[in-house]
Amino acid sequence: MARTPRREVIDESSVGVFHCVNRCVRRAFLCGQDPVSGQDFDHRRAWIQRRMEFLAGEFGVEVLGFAVMSNHLHVILRTRPDVVAEWSDNDIALRWWNLFPLRREQDGSPAEPTEAELGMLLCDSKVLAERRQRLSSLSWFMRWLAEPIARRANKEDECTGRFWEGRYKCQPLLDEAALLACSVYVDLNPVRAGIAATPETSRHTSGYERIEASKVEIGTIRHSDTPNPEQAPRQDDWLSPIELDKQSERSTTRSARRASDRGYLSLDLTAYLKLLDWTGRQIRRGKRGSIPSDLALILERLQISADLWVNTVQNFRKLFHRAAGSPTTLAAEAARRGKRWLAGMQTSRECFAG
Numbered sequence: 001m002a003r004t005p006r007r008e009v010i011d012e013s014s015v016g017v018f019h020c021v022n023r024c025v026r027r028a029f030l031c032g033q034d035p036v037s038g039q040d041f042d043h044r045r046a047w048i049q050r051r052m053e054f055l056a057g058e059f060g061v062e063v064l065g066f067a068v069m070s071n072h073l074h075v076i077l078r079t080r081p082d083v084v085a086e087w088s089d090n091d092i093a094l095r096w097w098n099l100f101p102l103r104r105e106q107d108g109s110p111a112e113p114t115e116a117e118l119g120m121l122l123c124d125s126k127v128l129a130e131r132r133q134r135l136s137s138l139s140w141f142m143r144w145l146a147e148p149i150a151r152r153a154n155k156e157d158e159c160t161g162r163f164w165e166g167r168y169k170c171q172p173l174l175d176e177a178a179l180l181a182c183s184v185y186v187d188l189n190p191v192r193a194g195i196a197a198t199p200e201t202s203r204h205t206s207g208y209e210r211i212e213a214s215k216v217e218i219g220t221i222r223h224s225d226t227p228n229p230e231q232a233p234r235q236d237d238w239l240s241p242i243e244l245d246k247q248s249e250r251s252t253t254r255s256a257r258r259a260s261d262r263g264y265l266s267l268d269l270t271a272y273l274k275l276l277d278w279t280g281r282q283i284r285r286g287k288r289g290s291i292p293s294d295l296a297l298i299l300e301r302l303q304i305s306a307d308l309w310v311n312t313v314q315n316f317r318k319l320f321h322r323a324a325g326s327p328t329t330l331a332a333e334a335a336r337r338g339k340r341w342l343a344g345m346q347t348s349r350e351c352f353a354g
Contacts, residue, residue: 008337009170009322010138016079017064017264018138019182019324021317022146022168023072030153030163032070044153045204048073051145053238057257058095060084060136062240064179064264067189068204074186075145076173076206078240081136083259089128093121096131099144142168174325174333177302177352180265181309182324183272184279185316191280192314198284199276207276209236210269233257242269267298282310303353312351319347326352 010016024030031044045068052075056063060083065076087095094113101110102117122128134140150163173179187207190196199207213236238257242265265272275295282288288310291299299306303326312319323333327348334342 006139006167006170009172010079011336012079012133012137013081015082016138017173017179018077018079019171019173019186020075020077020138020142020168021072021171022075022142023165025162025165027071029070031068031073041153044149047152048145048149049204051149053257055141055145056238056259058098058135059141060087060259061138061141062259062262063206063238064240065183065186065206066204067186067202067206069189069193070195074189076179076182076186077138077141078264079136079138080259081133084132084136087132087135089122090118092128092132092135093118095135096121138170171320172323172325172333174323174329176265177304177326178320178324178329180302181304181312181351182316183265184276184313187276188280188283188313191283199273199280206236206239207273209239210242211273212236214269214273240264242272243267266301271295271298279310279313283314305351305353308351319351320344324348 010018029035030041031048032042033040048068049066052063052066055061060080062078062080063075064078065074067074084092097113097118098110101113103111103113105111146164146168153163154160171182173182183206187199187202187205190202190205191199196202199205200211202208213234216235240258241261241263244263244266245261267275271294275298278292278295291306291309296306299309304312316324321343323330323342323344325333325348327345330342330345330348334340
């Protein structure tokens with residue numbers, strides 16, 4: 001099957017949510033314990049996560065979820081050209097410098113630019129406009145995530161050649177039901193693979209980061225009468241918050257670790273983690289128990305089949321291909337691409353009430 005041109009999948013002028021997958025060459029265990037050679041590359045998972053944290057603070061692309069596996073990476077991204085449009089020219093220049101610095105500190109971090117160096121970045125309005133567009137580009141985010149990791153790994157291995165397979169795979173998530181199912185699917189990847197028993201032991205996933213941050217926050221509240229949220233930033237504050245609160249859609253300050261405070265689901269973190277935990281337990285057991293009533297209500301509100309929920313999460317990538325969403329949103333996406341239909345419509349009718 002021929003690959004769909006990227007320009008048909010991504011409209012860079014509008015906000016979009018995408019599930020991206022990048023796989024290591026030859027499906028080798030280049031980010032984990034290689035069972036053949038016995039070599040341990042697990043430290044590279046931390047490289048990838050730290051790189052995502054850095055990019056989330058510079059790009060107008062928000063990280064909603066991620067999972068770094070032994071031989072592939074899952075990441076859910078939301079492009080925010082609307083936020084980038086509000087950034088000043090000076091802000092664009094400074095962010096671009098941080099991504100492509102002409103000088104670095106001894107530890108490799110970008111050196112502080114001089115006024116003259118910033119002036120060089122600001123002098124050409126046409127180039128500056130192009131860089132503004134690139135700072136909300138999904139392709140540029142994924143490119144600048146993958147390339148430094150590949151160079152660093154090749155240097156460590158004293159070799160040349162590809163670290164990642166061809167271009168990353170990209171799947172638009174068209175509505176909240178698809179986004180919830182994909183988020184749980186991504187967070188439970190280590191559980192599905194049998195390398196973790198629970199979400200709280202699934203290192204290098206967004207679920208793990210949110211759980212650890214919640215533990216710290218609860219501990220801070222219990223041991224301090226006047227907790228100061230500015231004193232110690234949350235471990236997960238580079239990720240987009242879970243709960244969609246329209247009063248918090250503002251752009252954050254220049255020192256923030258993400259583009260905005262906007263959430264993406266109509267449920268809070270506690271409800272999401274409870275659903276994540278319950279689903280993970282069913283996947284580990286290999287058979288589904290009865291879904292708790294409060295979780296069933298969440299699925300009913302989003303018009304997701306509770307009977308098929310575990311199967312939808314466990315086989316998300318097999319069930320949905322070029323896009324994921326309800327029948328209505330899939331039909332709208334097909335029309336936007338100038339097509340009569342998109343693969344997965346029958347699956348969508350079964351998994352989502354539409």
